[in-house]
Amino acid sequence: xxxxxxxxxxxxxxxxxxxxxxxxxxxxxxxxxxxxxxxxxxxxxxxxxxxxxxxxxxxxxxxxxxxxxxxxxxxxxxxxxxxxxxxxxxxxxxxxxxxxxxxxxxxxxxxxxxxxxxxxxxxxxxxxxxxxxxxxxxxxxxxxxxxxxxxxxxxxxxxxxxxxxxxxxxxxxxxxxxxxxxxxxxxxxxxxxxxxxxxxxxxxxxxxxxxxxxxxxxxxxxxxxxxxxxxxxxxxxxxxxxxxxxxxxxxxxxxxxxxxxxxxxxxxxxxxxxxxxxxx
Numbered sequence: 001x002x003x004x005x006x007x008x009x010x011x012x013x014x015x016x017x018x019x020x021x022x023x024x025x026x027x028x029x030x031x032x033x034x035x036x037x038x039x040x041x042x043x044x045x046x047x048x049x050x051x052x053x054x055x056x057x058x059x060x061x062x063x064x065x066x067x068x069x070x071x072x073x074x075x076x077x078x079x080x081x082x083x084x085x086x087x088x089x090x091x092x093x094x095x096x097x098x099x100x101x102x103x104x105x106x107x108x109x110x111x112x113x114x115x116x117x118x119x120x121x122x123x124x125x126x127x128x129x130x131x132x133x134x135x136x137x138x139x140x141x142x143x144x145x146x147x148x149x150x151x152x153x154x155x156x157x158x159x160x161x162x163x164x165x166x167x168x169x170x171x172x173x174x175x176x177x178x179x180x181x182x183x184x185x186x187x188x189x190x191x192x193x194x195x196x197x198x199x200x201x202x203x204x205x206x207x208x209x210x211x212x213x214x215x216x217x218x219x220x221x222x223x224x225x226x227x228x229x230x231x232x233x234x235x236x237x238x239x240x241x242x243x244x245x246x247x248x249x250x251x252x253x254x255x256x257x258x259x260x261x262x263x264x265x266x267x268x269x270x271x272x273x274x275x276x277x278x279x280x
Contacts, residue, residue: 001174001244003182008081009237013074014157018263020070021100021157022107027066035112042067042099042280045131045268053134060096067097074265078155078278081239086151088275094138095279104261111258122203124250126169131268135279142272151269151276153241156234160253160260166240167203167229169247198231198251234264 009017021041028039031047040047043060068075075091075098083089091097103119105111111119129152132139139145156164229249232240242248253260269276 001170001242001246002178003168003174003232003240003242003246004085005182005235006081006085006239006241007237008077008155008239009074009157011237013077014237017071017074017157017265021102021263024066024070025106027063028102028106035114036118037103037105037111037115039102039106040099041102043096044099044280045096045134046129048096049131049134056096056134063099064093064097067099071097078153078239078265078267082153082241082276086269086276089269090275090277092138092277092279095135095277097280098265098267098278099280101264101266102261104263105258111260113258116256116258116260120252120254120256122201122206122249122252124252126203126247126249128245128247129268130245131279132270139270139272144273146271149243149271150245151241151243151271151278153239153265153267153269154234155239155265156236156262157265158261158263159234159236160256160262162253162255162260163233164253164262165198165231165233165251167198167249167251168232169227169229169249171230171246172227174246198233198254201252202228203249203251204228 024041028041029044030037030039032038042063043049043056045056048059049056078098079089079091105115129150132147132150139147154166231251234240253262266280267278268280269278271277
């Protein structure tokens with residue numbers, strides 16, 4: 001297993017992405033009932049694909065052209081940057097293009113107080129990314145496919161004023177080299193307050209809220225649950241990525257306001273015939 005971070009976008013580029021995402025408001029898909037504000041943009045395997053591959057394909061056929069028109073320049077940057085550390089990379093048109101998670105209000109609005117309160121509690125599921133299981137028919141098109149060391153990345157383009165991040169649960173399995181080579185805190189110290197706050201929060205105290213929604217696993221009976229997760233702060237424009245089945249959980253915000261949002265570009269990859277194929 002591997003974790004890493006990579007500078008992908010400048011502040012200006014991140015702001016441009018946010019503006020373009022806002023322009024696509026009409027194609028945001030609400031994933032929670034009101035007043036909770038959680039949306040996605042793009043065909044999303046772990047939601048659409050799990051419900052129905054036909055639904056996923058229909059959504060993909062509608063949204064890939066939209067995403068390509070607005071974000072082809074962004075995908076070019078992502079491909080260029082990740083190819084420097086991974087080798088050959090491409091965005092897959094036969095699957096959904098990397099898309100967006102949006103936690104927070106639509107443009108020109110503010111979040112409901114209930115939504116603000118709920119986003120300050122650990123509600124996201126503890127999971128590892130196994131979206132690749134839904135696309136067996138696609139992987140069968142290739143001769144060599146590595147489904148053991150799959151790739152996941154997140155690029156924040158907008159974060160709440162007090163930060164955002166990820167909990168890593170099985171971090172002890174990463175090994176000494178991986179832990180020593182990865183910087184879990186910004187060198188400029190801008191995330192120290194966020195990291196300290198989240199270090200003081202133990203998501204295991206909220207176990208009834210975040211049972212995995214895909215696999216019926218009760219994590220309190222699993223060894224992974226014995227260790228408090230590691231805090232991985234996000235930075236706008238910097239990708240956080242991992243290779244392999246790393247258990248993780250989206251961290252809540254703290255001292256949120258009704259204007260705060262968390263927008264991230266999300267993608268996964270499988271290495272097929274020597275090329276990393278990226279999708280959502």
